[in-house]
Amino acid sequence: DAKTTQPPSMDCAEGRAANLPCNHSTISGNEYVYWYRQIHSQGPQYIIHGLKNNETNEMASLIITEDRKSSTLILPHATLRDTAVYYCIVRVGGSNYKLTFGKGTLLTVNP
Amino acid sequence: GAVVSQHPSRVICKSGTSVKIECRSLDFQATTMFWYRQFPKQSLMLMATSNEGSKATYEQGVEKDKFLINHASLTLSTLTVTSAHPEDSSFYICSAKTERYGYTFGSGTRLTVV
Numbered sequence: 001d002a003k004t005t006q007p008p009s010m011d012c013a014e015g016r017a018a019n020l021p022c023n024h025s026t027i028s029g030n031e032y033v034y035w036y037r038q039i040h041s042q043g044p045q046y047i048i049h050g051l052k053n054n055e056t057n058e059m060a061s062l063i064i065t066e067d068r069k070s071s072t073l074i075l076p077h078a079t080l081r082d083t084a085v086y087y088c089i090v091r092v093g094g095s096n097y098k099l100t101f102g103k104g105t106l107l108t109v110n111p
Numbered sequence: 112g113a114v115v116s117q118h119p120s121r122v123i124c125k126s127g128t129s130v131k132i133e134c135r136s137l138d139f140q141a142t143t144m145f146w147y148r149q150f151p152k153q154s155l156m157l158m159a160t161s162n163e164g165s166k167a168t169y170e171q172g173v174e175k176d177k178f179l180i181n182h183a184s185l186t187l188s189t190l191t192v193t194s195a196h197p198e199d200s201s202f203y204i205c206s207a208k209t210e211r212y213g214y215t216f217g218s219g220t221r222l223t224v225v
Contacts, residue, residue, distance in 0.1 A: 034213060043117070043204045043216035044155065087154075098145055099206070099214050101155040 004088045009106040012082075018075040020105050022088030025069040031092055033064060034099070035073045037084040037107075044087065044101075047073065078109045113139055113209040117217030124195055124224055132190045132220045134205030140185035141207035145214075146178075149202040161188040195224040 005023040012018040024033065034049040048055055048062045050071075055062045061074040075082055087104040091097060114137040124130045134144055142163045147155040159180050160168045167180035177199075179191040192199055205217045 036214075036216075038155075041202070041219070041221070043115075043206075043219045044214075046213045046215065049213055098157055098160055100157060101147075103154050 004090055004102055006086070006088055006102065006105045008103065009108070011108050011110060012075075012078045014080055014109055014111050015077055018073075018078040018082065018107055018109070020073040020075075020086050020088075020107060021070065022073070023070045024088070024090045027068050027090050028092075031090050033062065033068075033071050034089040034091065035060070035062065036087045036089065036099075036101075037082075038087070038104070039081075039084045047086075078107075080109050080111060083107060083109045113211065113215045115141075115205060115207050115215045115217040117205055117220055119220060120218060121221045122223070124222070126196055126224055127194055129191055129193045130195055130222060132192075132203055132205075132222075134188045134190070134207075134217050136186045136207050136215075139207075139209055141188075141209075142185060143208060144182060144188040145206040146180060146188075146190050147204045147206065149204060149219075155204060158190075163188075192222065195222070197224045200224045 032049050032051050035047040036044040038044045048060050050062045064071045085104040085106050087101050116135045118133045144161040146158045148158050149155045157170050158173045161180045161182040163182045169175045182188040200223050202219050204219045206214050208214050
């Protein structure tokens with residue numbers, strides 16, 4: 001699986017958009033970008049995933065650059081409950097292949 | 112949809128005893144489940160991949176005789192920590208893959224060995 005690089009921490013004001021970057025310069029053509037988050041002492045929660053097109057769901061938007069070497073997770077209106085560690089993971093889709101977690105980004109949403 | 116239930120959420124056991132953690136897929140069948148361990152302020156570390164009806168595949172450095180995994184049905188996988196010691200105290204998390212939601216995780220089990 002391609003390696004990802006994320007900033008260790010970020011801050012965001014409540015109500016503002018949170019933009020979390022992820023670099024994955026060695027991504028292969030058949031690898032998807034997945035985003036998960038983990039709120040303290042809970043299991044990770046799926047947020048969104050994509051291959052090359054931008055994706056949006058009820059939780060977030062995923063913007064993938066045209067060369068697919070980086071992506072940005074956008075939480076449009078961050079709340080205090082969005083404080084969590086966010087993990088960007090790149091891996092091949094469509095199979096029961098393991099997910100490998102990096103260190104992620106600790107997003108702190110401030111009142 | 113795609114709920115993974117993990118039980119117990121917390122357990123305290125004496126050193127030398129064994130502890131079993133259950134992971135159930137509630138509304139879907141999971142031929143493959145994954146077990147992770149997470150130490151404080153660290154990321155999740157994959158321990159093993161659990162396959163229904165066959166032996167689990169362990170990651171390098173994980174003792175298979177210490178962390179027994181059984182995946183006897185399409186909805187249940189269990190992790191047994193045998194002869195637990197204080198250094199086994201950790202947060203254990205299971206996961207299963209679904210078509211729509213990707214990988215769904217249980218809520219985790221906080222194990223404390225005293």
